[in-house]
Amino acid sequence: xIIAAAVNENFANYSxxxxxxxxxxxxxxxxxxxxxxxxxxxxxxAVQSAALAADAGRADGAQAGSTAAAVTVVRRGAAGTTTxxxxxxxxxxxxxxxxxxxxxxxxxxxxxGGTEKGDLYGRIAVSFxxxxxxLHLGGVVFRAASVRRAPWGNMYEFSTTFGMVAVGAYxxxxxxxxxxxxxxxxxxTTVLLDLGLAxxxxxxxxxxxxxxxxxxxxxxxxxxxxxSGAVFYLAAVGTMLYLFRDHYEVALTAGRxxxxxxxxxxxxxxxxxxxxxxxxxxxxxxxxxxTFTIIxxxxxxxxxxxxYWEWDPKETWSFITWVAYAGYLHARATAGWKGxxxxxxxxxxxxxxxxxxxGVNIFVTGKHSYAGV
Amino acid sequence: MSITHDDGGAxxxxxxxxxxxxxxxxxxxxxxxxxxxxxxDTLSQAPGLGALGWARWMWRQLTSMRVAxxxxxxxxxxxxxxxxxxxxxxxxxxxxxxxxxxxxxxxxERLGMFHVYSSPWFSAIYILLFVSLAGCIIPRSWQFVxxxxxRPPAAxxxxxxxxxxxxxxxxxxxEQVTEAARSVLRGRRFRVSATGASVAGEKGxxxxxxxxxxxxxxxxxxxxxxxxSLYGAQGGRLVVQGDGFVNNLTEYDDFNGxxxxxxxxxxxxxxxxxxxxxxxxxxGPDRGTALKFQANIHYWNGANGTxxxxxxxxxxxxxxxxxxxxxxxxxxxxxxxxRDAKGNVAFQxxxxxxxxxxxxxxxxxxxxxxxxxxxxxxxxxxxxxYFTPTGDTSVGPMxxxxxxxxxxxxxxxxxxxxxxxAGIAQNVYxxxxxxxxxxxxxxxxxxxxxxxxxxxxxxxxDGAGSLTFDxxxxxxxxxVSHQSGNTGALVSGAAAILGLMGSLFIQRRRIWVRAxxxxxxxxxxxxxxxxxxxxxxxxxxxxxxxxxxxxAAPPRPDDDAEPPAAPGPPAPDESAPSDESPADPTPxxxxxxxxx
Numbered sequence: 001x002i003i004a005a006a007v008n009e010n011f012a013n014y015s016x017x018x019x020x021x022x023x024x025x026x027x028x029x030x031x032x033x034x035x036x037x038x039x040x041x042x043x044x045x046a047v048q049s050a051a052l053a054a055d056a057g058r059a060d061g062a063q064a065g066s067t068a069a070a071v072t073v074v075r076r077g078a079a080g081t082t083t084x085x086x087x088x089x090x091x092x093x094x095x096x097x098x099x100x101x102x103x104x105x106x107x108x109x110x111x112x113g114g115t116e117k118g119d120l121y122g123r124i125a126v127s128f129x130x131x132x133x134x135l136h137l138g139g140v141v142f143r144a145a146s147v148r149r150a151p152w153g154n155m156y157e158f159s160t161t162f163g164m165v166a167v168g169a170y171x172x173x174x175x176x177x178x179x180x181x182x183x184x185x186x187x188x189t190t191v192l193l194d195l196g197l198a199x200x201x202x203x204x205x206x207x208x209x210x211x212x213x214x215x216x217x218x219x220x221x222x223x224x225x226x227x228s229g230a231v232f233y234l235a236a237v238g239t240m241l242y243l244f245r246d247h248y249e250v251a252l253t254a255g256r257x258x259x260x261x262x263x264x265x266x267x268x269x270x271x272x273x274x275x276x277x278x279x280x281x282x283x284x285x286x287x288x289x290x291t292f293t294i295i296x297x298x299x300x301x302x303x304x305x306x307x308y309w310e311w312d313p314k315e316t317w318s319f320i321t322w323v324a325y326a327g328y329l330h331a332r333a334t335a336g337w338k339g340x341x342x343x344x345x346x347x348x349x350x351x352x353x354x355x356x357x358x359g360v361n362i363f364v365t366g367k368h369s370y371a372g373v
Numbered sequence: 374m375s376i377t378h379d380d381g382g383a384x385x386x387x388x389x390x391x392x393x394x395x396x397x398x399x400x401x402x403x404x405x406x407x408x409x410x411x412x413x414d415t416l417s418q419a420p421g422l423g424a425l426g427w428a429r430w431m432w433r434q435l436t437s438m439r440v441a442x443x444x445x446x447x448x449x450x451x452x453x454x455x456x457x458x459x460x461x462x463x464x465x466x467x468x469x470x471x472x473x474x475x476x477x478x479x480x481x482e483r484l485g486m487f488h489v490y491s492s493p494w495f496s497a498i499y500i501l502l503f504v505s506l507a508g509c510i511i512p513r514s515w516q517f518v519x520x521x522x523x524r525p526p527a528a529x530x531x532x533x534x535x536x537x538x539x540x541x542x543x544x545x546x547x548e549q550v551t552e553a554a555r556s557v558l559r560g561r562r563f564r565v566s567a568t569g570a571s572v573a574g575e576k577g578x579x580x581x582x583x584x585x586x587x588x589x590x591x592x593x594x595x596x597x598x599x600x601x602s603l604y605g606a607q608g609g610r611l612v613v614q615g616d617g618f619v620n621n622l623t624e625y626d627d628f629n630g631x632x633x634x635x636x637x638x639x640x641x642x643x644x645x646x647x648x649x650x651x652x653x654x655x656x657g658p659d660r661g662t663a664l665k666f667q668a669n670i671h672y673w674n675g676a677n678g679t680x681x682x683x684x685x686x687x688x689x690x691x692x693x694x695x696x697x698x699x700x701x702x703x704x705x706x707x708x709x710x711x712r713d714a715k716g717n718v719a720f721q722x723x724x725x726x727x728x729x730x731x732x733x734x735x736x737x738x739x740x741x742x743x744x745x746x747x748x749x750x751x752x753x754x755x756x757x758x759y760f761t762p763t764g765d766t767s768v769g770p771m772x773x774x775x776x777x778x779x780x781x782x783x784x785x786x787x788x789x790x791x792x793x794x795a796g797i798a799q800n801v802y803x804x805x806x807x808x809x810x811x812x813x814x815x816x817x818x819x820x821x822x823x824x825x826x827x828x829x830x831x832x833x834x835d836g837a838g839s840l841t842f843d844x845x846x847x848x849x850x851x852x853v854s855h856q857s858g859n860t861g862a863l864v865s866g867a868a869a870i871l872g873l874m875g876s877l878f879i880q881r882r883r884i885w886v887r888a889x890x891x892x893x894x895x896x897x898x899x900x901x902x903x904x905x906x907x908x909x910x911x912x913x914x915x916x917x918x919x920x921x922x923x924x925a926a927p928p929r930p931d932d933d934a935e936p937p938a939a940p941g942p943p944a945p946d947e948s949a950p951s952d953e954s955p956a957d958p959t960p961x962x963x964x965x966x967x968x969x
Contacts (some may be wrong), residue, residue, distance in 0.1 A: 334439065
């Protein structure tokens with residue numbers, strides 16, 4: 001009765017070692033991010049001089065651009081003048097007017113607060129994150145090799161892959177030169193929690209799938225669900241920080257000074273408008289994928305259970321999540337709802353996603369219950 | 374923190390986004406209008422007089438975005454109870470719930486909590502939502518058609534009010550510049566219209582098209598759902614190995630017809646269950662986990678079709694006669710022979726037992742309605758209990774492995790009236806012991822039951838009869854399902870995704886170019902760009918167009934590139950809103966909602 005797809009215990013052990021090592025390195029990255037926040041907030045004077053130096057550097061760059069006679073796209077922003085150069089012999093200038101939702105408050109300098117030391121720790125944290133992610137990836141790949149199938153058969157495997165995709169998405173954003181290092185601390189914390197929970201509570205020895213999961217739809221449906229969840233998570237972090245930062249900015253513009261540690265942390269975050277835009281873009285980017293996940297699930301359900309939609313608890317909660325995100329996307333475009341209200345909706349939607357994952361798998365029995373602990 | 378404003382305006386921090394948008398639209402006049410067909414928010418208007426006024430007001434309410442949002446929210450809220458309370462599709466669970474929660478059951482029944490998704494209140498929400506949707510997208514479709522037939526709107530007076538603008542002075546003729554602008558914009562696949570000294574270009578109509586497609590696709594999904602529930606029928610049948618099935622109403626254990634699909638519509642086909650293969654992992658931490666279930670069958674189509682070899686397994690249903698046959702579950706049917714007091718065979722054959730756990734501990738009932746007692750009087754006998762494919766008499770009726778390693782049948786025996794003659798349909802897997810009396814069995818263990826191995830026989834006390842455990846057969850249960858609306862649902866789903874991608878990833882934008890001869894004889898070129906949303910891509914695109922255009926109309930070398938003091942007819946509006954946008958970190962999909 002031992003079939004070809006027997007579990008390879010060695011690979012399963014390698015996978016566990018790799019996941020544990022990844023957790024260790026994530027913990028180092030977490031500490032480095034903490035150091036980044038701590039050193040970045042230490043000295044106001046350092047912040048200001050660094051900012052001045054940066055301004056001077058930027059001005060030099062702009063000067064060089066002019067002498068090279070380039071087309072310049074000038075964005076007049078409170079952050080300064082950003083100059084993009086195009087190597088042509090002429091130079092018309094494009095001036096942008098900001099959108100109405102901005103307050104005219106610039107993005108904060110980031111966790112490092114413009115300090116050299118903070119920045120150094122930030123870079124160390126990113127390096128650790130890259131290393132940890134590679135170990136993490138290795139862990140997932142070995143898990144897949146040990147069971148010779150997609151490593152998405154139970155909650156342990158979902159959780160490890162979910163964390164890996166979330167960090168991967170973050171690293172892709174960094175690679176695209178997006179200014180998203182502010183997520184780092186929250187991301188490493190979450191991934192540590194996620195992996196810790198996976199190893200301690202959700203751990204399942206590598207095993208074979210029940211016949212219902214023997215389908216190529218496993219690859220399509222589950223991978224899309226995991227990617228959607230990871231990106232929704234990044235957006236949720238952005239939304240949460242948006243709410244805090246928005247609060248801070250309202251107080252700031254009302255003339256109430258925001259000192260203390262809290263104000264110092266808020267000061268270094270991107271502007272509320274930027275965070276809001278980031279969250280929206282992440283959500284909007286992945287919403288079609290989430291739609292596809294549900295439809296792919298329906299197609300699979302048709303083949304496995306004879307019905308594309310049966311209001312199974314997992315289906316129902318996917319639908320609820322979908323409707324909540326659709327509500328958020330609509331709210332963003334509706335005058336009285338954009339801003340904080342829409343942000344709350346986005347958080348509710350992500351809470352629905354989380355419940356769909358943890359709540360439905362653990363507390364509700366349905367046809368997806370083989371995806372259990 | 375220092376905030377600098379290059380053009381000297383005051384920060385508008387206290388202003389709400391709403392006002393800002395209104396500003397922008399007012400400042401731009403027709404040029405900023407109709408960049409989308411999104412409905413105006415009309416909620417604040419008071420209803421007019423009379424019934425018609427009220428009806429109109431209600432209609433406007435219903436089709437407003439706010440109400441649509443509230444309905445969406447209600448829809449997700451209303452879907453929750455159905456995921457937590459057992460639904461009528463699983464009647465066994467509903468019955469169990471009703472037994473354990475007698476206090477809330479009447480309330481739940483009145484509220485329709487056991488069939489949430491077909492309850493009036495759930496239907497009310499989605500019907501209202503779809504009416505709202507229809508009231509929204511039908512006018513928008515007409516508007517969109519109108520926009521497609523119209524030309525891009527003429528340039529606004531003040532380019533400086535646009536989110537992105539550019540200007541320079543050139544020695545080229547204005548006509549040359551506008552001609553070049555036309556060809557550049559055409560080359561970038563803008564729809565172009567030229568009026569006098571200015572050229573207007575618009576692009577990204579697919580956004581609106583995608584938006585409408587998405588919402589129409591939702592209607593498609595709704596219709597497919599309706600078709601599915603009107604025509605979709607299914608029936609279940611448990612088949613013991615060696616037995617067969619013919620698609621006929623009487624052959625079904627249960628049959629749920631649909632409004633438009635009944636017993637007369639059943640197609641003539643059938644199949645014979647030759648064997649049932651099951652494989653389980655035999656070692657390792659996942660011992661007992663199922664690896665393979667497959668029903669090997671011979672099937673035939675039509676009343677006199679030739680039997681063909683085939684198989685049905687999970688994820689691989691059999692398509693036959695326009696229907697699909699799914700493998701649902703499987704289990705064991707102990708074969709028993711029951712003799713009555715006179716020694717006659719009162720019952721013989723396999724009795725399907727229903728699995729209770731993953732190791733296939735199964736429970737079931739053997740009902741013997743036609744037996745006679747010692748005096749030759751009719752009596753009914755019954756045996757209920759458990760079957761364990763791999764059992765252990767020292768453990769009790771609990772299976773240790775799902776295959777037949779050590780089959781044991783655990784039974785209690787009854788005599789009396791089964792209650793089958795009352796004409797009320799009975800569950801064959803349950804025993805109603807109201808009018809039955811349990812035999813007192815003479816066992817050493819003190820338990821009033823027996824555990825039988827294959828081939829063994831036990832005798833009832835007082836010569837009332839005997840039962841022999843002859844062997845075990847496997848059974849499999851199948852669902853035959855008639856499906857409609859699947860293709861429609863699939864096509865609608867695919868269209869919905871395409872539409873979503875169009876409406877979320879494509880940006881609708883306009884670019885205007887104006888060339889006017891200035892007082893000193895040089896031509897002043899002005900360019901402005903307007904996007905539907907707060908995206909920086911419009912600036913980049915405008916920069917690209919400007920660069921291309923500057924090849925045809927090179928800036929005068931003596932001019933300073935900065936600041937771009939708009940030297941055209943309108944003086945630069947220095948009091949214009951001047952808030953600044955920081956460099957945008959993520960030029961991903963742009964910034965409006967799906968329905969906007």
